[in-house]
Amino acid sequence: MVKIVEKVFSKVMQKTSAYSNNVRAIVDQLVEGVNVSREDIVYLLTYISNDDAVYLFEKANEIKTRFYQNRVFLRALIEISNYCTRECYYCGISGLVSRNDRFRMDRSTLMSSIDQAAFKGYQTFVIQGGEDPFFTTDLLVEYIKTIKDKYPTHRITLSLGEKTYQEYQRLFDAGVDRYLLRHESASKKLYNEIHGPSMIFEKRRSCLFDLKRIGYQVGAGFMVGLPNQTADDLASDLLFLKELEPEMVGIGPYIVHDKTLMKNASSGGYLETTIMVALARLILPKALIPATTALGVLEPLGREKALLRGANVLMPNVSPKDNLVKYEIYKNKTYAKDQTLDELGVRVGEMGLTLDFSQGDVYGWRQQND
Numbered sequence: 187m188v189k190i191v192e193k194v195f196s197k198v199m200q201k202t203s204a205y206s207n208n209v210r211a212i213v214d215q216l217v218e219g220v221n222v223s224r225e226d227i228v229y230l231l232t233y234i235s236n237d238d239a240v241y242l243f244e245k246a247n248e249i250k251t252r253f254y255q256n257r258v259f260l261r262a263l264i265e266i267s268n269y270c271t272r273e274c275y276y277c278g279i280s281g282l283v284s285r286n287d288r289f290r291m292d293r294s295t296l297m298s299s300i301d302q303a304a305f306k307g308y309q310t311f312v313i314q315g316g317e318d319p320f321f322t323t324d325l326l327v328e329y330i331k332t333i334k335d336k337y338p339t340h341r342i343t344l345s346l347g348e349k350t351y352q353e354y355q356r357l358f359d360a361g362v363d364r365y366l367l368r369h370e371s372a373s374k375k376l377y378n379e380i381h382g383p384s385m386i387f388e389k390r391r392s393c394l395f396d397l398k399r400i401g402y403q404v405g406a407g408f409m410v411g412l413p414n415q416t417a418d419d420l421a422s423d424l425l426f427l428k429e430l431e432p433e434m435v436g437i438g439p440y441i442v443h444d445k446t447l448m449k450n451a452s453s454g455g456y457l458e459t460t461i462m463v464a465l466a467r468l469i470l471p472k473a474l475i476p477a478t479t480a481l482g483v484l485e486p487l488g489r490e491k492a493l494l495r496g497a498n499v500l501m502p503n504v505s506p507k508d509n510l511v512k513y514e515i516y517k518n519k520t521y522a523k524d525q526t527l528d529e530l531g532v533r534v535g536e537m538g539l540t541l542d543f544s545q546g547d548v549y550g551w552r553q554q555n556d
């Protein structure tokens with residue numbers, strides 16, 4: 187059995203590795219759907235080399251292609267509020283950060299963003315915001331019904347944080363199809379290091395299981411490159427994904443924001459993050475995995491390249507320009523560089539991929555009301 191080491195990705199910059207045979211054997215087992223042990227995942231994360239990573243990416247791309255061919259699902263991302271009462275030490279819009287540019291989108295601005303997205307062909311709207319008590323469940327139910335009345339077969343995804351089972355149920359009954367709630371870290375110790383005392387590790391996990399029970403397509407996810415994060419912590423993230431079986435998985439690098447309590451930490455790496463994306467694809471072959479915006483911050487065309495490493499979703503931001511710069515959960519968000527859909531289509535076309543504007547449910551999902 188391999189010793190659980192404290193250092194993660196310690197050999198990733200090497201060209202070749204004496205441990206390659208073992209690393210690739212673990213990758214092959216994952217491809218075959220074998221339940222690999224925590225020790226094996228830690229071994230892989232510790233000893234993977236650059237060349238092994240290329241091998242892993244090819245396998246992840248093959249599996250993604252098996253279920254989704256060359257399609258890249260598009261979601262229209264709308265940010266409705268940068269008020270947040272929570273205490274995430276890494277987040278630039280948390281309640282702990284003093285800012286004078288807080289905003290809330292009103293109903294007509296939201297509907298006009300939805301209309302514009304629908305006009306461009308999007309069939310999934312992702313409504314995201316901080317945990318803002320202004321948006322009560324009553325108000326959200328009203329908004330959701332308005333949107334669903336107008337666009338009955340379009341999908342609505344919410345990303346509005348932790349709620350009670352009853353609140354999630356009411357939103358589901360109103361017509362919400364999917365819910366994104368990153369678990370952030372499946373290691374309790376690490377979770378507690380990056381959150382204030384009001385953020386309860388067990389509560390976050392139970393929210394995710396509540397969402398599954400209710401019948402949402404559920405998105406979990408985590409950050410890579412957090413201070414003190416070990417191979418064992420990242421193994422916990424992958425094992426948690428296996429246990430929860432979310433339909434969507436959002437994995438992004440930790441990126442420093444200079445107004446937060448974690449401003450002196452270093453950001454996560456591109457290669458390391460995409461290794462975790464590829465591993466998530468092997469563990470959950472049918473999952474919808476976005477190429478997150480944060481990947482584009484670390485590397486030119488970082489989002490697009492991730493589409494060949496296991497990711498299969500892009501979420502262009504269609505919020506009004508004034509709001510884009512204010513929803514600054516980390517520094518240097520790529521909002522300013524977002525391409526038009528035509529440009530995006532050309533970029534992914536050059537990679538042999540094609541933009542897919544359909545509802546983009548997870549493979550095998552049957553929607554009751556269609």
Ligand code: SF4
Binds near residue numbers: 273
């Ligand atoms: S990560 Fe989400 S819940 Fe945490 S402070 Fe930022 S917006 Fe709020």
